[in-house]
Amino acid sequence: MKQKRFILPESEIPTQWYNIQADMKTKPMPMLNPQTRQPLTAEDLYPIFCKECSQQELNTTDAWIDIPEEVLEKYCYYRSTPLVRAYGLEKALGTPAHIYFKNESASPIGSHKLNSALAQAYYCKQEGVTHVTTETGAGQWGAALSYATKVFGIECAVYQVKVSYEQKPYRRSIMQVFGAQVTPSPSMSTRAGKDILTANPNHQGSLGTAISEAIELARMTPNCKYALGSVLNHVSLHQTIIGLEAEKQMEMAGEYPDVVIACFGGGSNFAGISFPFMRHNILDGKKTRFVAAEPDNCPKLSQGKFEYDFADEAGYTPLMPMFTLGHKFQPALIHAGGLRFHGAGVIVSQLLKDGLMEVADISQIDSFSAGCLFAKAEGIIPAPESCHAIAAAIQEANKCKESGEEKVILFNLSGHGLVDMAAYDQYLSGAMMR
Numbered sequence: 001m002k003q004k005r006f007i008l009p010e011s012e013i014p015t016q017w018y019n020i021q022a023d024m025k026t027k028p029m030p031m032l033n034p035q036t037r038q039p040l041t042a043e044d045l046y047p048i049f050c051k052e053c054s055q056q057e058l059n060t061t062d063a064w065i066d067i068p069e070e071v072l073e074k075y076c077y078y079r080s081t082p083l084v085r086a087y088g089l090e091k092a093l094g095t096p097a098h099i100y101f102k103n104e105s106a107s108p109i110g111s112h113k114l115n116s117a118l119a120q121a122y123y124c125k126q127e128g129v130t131h132v133t134t135e136t137g138a139g140q141w142g143a144a145l146s147y148a149t150k151v152f153g154i155e156c157a158v159y160q161v162k163v164s165y166e167q168k169p170y171r172r173s174i175m176q177v178f179g180a181q182v183t184p185s186p187s188m189s190t191r192a193g194k195d196i197l198t199a200n201p202n203h204q205g206s207l208g209t210a211i212s213e214a215i216e217l218a219r220m221t222p223n224c225k226y227a228l229g230s231v232l233n234h235v236s237l238h239q240t241i242i243g244l245e246a247e248k249q250m251e252m253a254g255e256y257p258d259v260v261i262a263c264f265g266g267g268s269n270f271a272g273i274s275f276p277f278m279r280h281n282i283l284d285g286k287k288t289r290f291v292a293a294e295p296d297n298c299p300k301l302s303q304g305k306f307e308y309d310f311a312d313e314a315g316y317t318p319l320m321p322m323f324t325l326g327h328k329f330q331p332a333l334i335h336a337g338g339l340r341f342h343g344a345g346v347i348v349s350q351l352l353k354d355g356l357m358e359v360a361d362i363s364q365i366d367s368f369s370a371g372c373l374f375a376k377a378e379g380i381i382p383a384p385e386s387c388h389a390i391a392a393a394i395q396e397a398n399k400c401k402e403s404g405e406e407k408v409i410l411f412n413l414s415g416h417g418l419v420d421m422a423a424y425d426q427y428l429s430g431a432m433m434r
């Protein structure tokens with residue numbers, strides 16, 4: 001029987017994360033302190049983020065960063081996640097391509113977000129932080145951080161984008177089970193929230209509004225830090241555990257990917273699966289293609305401008321050189337809440353500029369159609385975000401069908417959609433317009 005699932009023994013789980021900044025030929029432009037317009041220093045970040053993450057954020061020299069023992073120990077409860085050969089999907093498509101997916105939905109929280117949540121909560125605990133605030137869209141990051149802070153004995157307050165708070169009530173319940181305090185954003189509990197609601201009482205919220213509120217609370221509360229679930233360099237760094245495992249698992253399968261695909265919100269799961277393989281493009285002349293799948297109605301990579309912009313609505317964050325639709329951009333109310341963000345991370349923005357990666361724009365209808373096909377073929381209901389990666393993988397597999405090429409396609413299944421069934425209901429009933 002052919003092997004379908006590749007798992008690493010605990011002793012083979014990577015003990016370091018990979019920092020691609022050290023190997024990039026063109027380094028990203030510096031982030032700027034918005035007051036002074038000078039390149040950001042780690043000290044500029046200390047009032048908001050824990051120290052270790054602030055330093056990791058600006059580290060452009062160390063290619064390998066040790067995963068703390070305590071974090072590794074928590075990783076081992078669910079890692080390695082399986083690498084799966086998608087024979088069912090290949091058959092359904094009639095493609096000669098070999099399709100693999102890395103199943104991050106197998107984490108206890110149901111997505112890749114836990115990989116960074118555990119690291120951030122651990123560093124906060126080490127530094128004596130007692131409270132953490134954050135934003136969440138669909139609730140995946142909030143759920144991951146609520147659990148991770150519980151693991152390390154820290155209190156957690158989450159601002160959840162209002163439309164998701166209402167669309168996905170069970171994610172809120174999950175966060176509350178882990179003991180987090182959850183507030184829909186924009187709210188009247190912060191200055192930023194009040195300003196946004198005064199200007200537009202019907203504002204449905206965005207990751208941009210929720211980030212502003214969470215940062216403000218972190219600044220106003222003693223011993224409290226803010227934790228971000230995507231976009232930033234240190235978050236991408238923590239997610240490289242995905243690709244580093246996948247590299248070893250592909251070796252077990254006796255293959256190497258021609259194309260690596262992930263959905264794209266702020267870029268962390270894309271970075272996670274891609275960077276370890278991209279390293280071999282940069283250093284060893286490999287020719288793997290990297291495709292970021294973004295929603296066509298939040299097309300920051302294909303339509304955004306490369307410029308300095310804020311990561312939040314109120315403009316509290318550092319100025320970041322990135323592809324952005326503008327920090328006041330209000331994305332359409334698509335179900336893939338994790339992809340409703342106006343900008344892209346600094347590293348991925350530079351990589352896109354330098355032609356090291358490509359973009360696929362996917363419509364919501366196509367994403368759900370791909371997700372349902374995948375569910376029937378592989379038995380896993382994918383998160384609406386992950387459906388975008390699946391749609392892009394199917395496009396690649398169909399190209400192979402036309403050309404007869406046996407390419408190796410690897411995509412990241414960033415999460416499962418078991419808490420997103422209302423979105424599937426809407427798709428199945430035909431009520432989803434596009």
Ligand SMILES: *Cc1c(COP(=O)(O)O)cnc(C)c1O
Pocket residue numbers: 111112113140141229230231263264265266267268269270338339383385386414415416
């Ligand atoms: C948050 C999330 C995303 C998008 O975030 P990235 O930082 O771009 O990875 C994608 N998939 C799932 C399941 C998510 O929860």
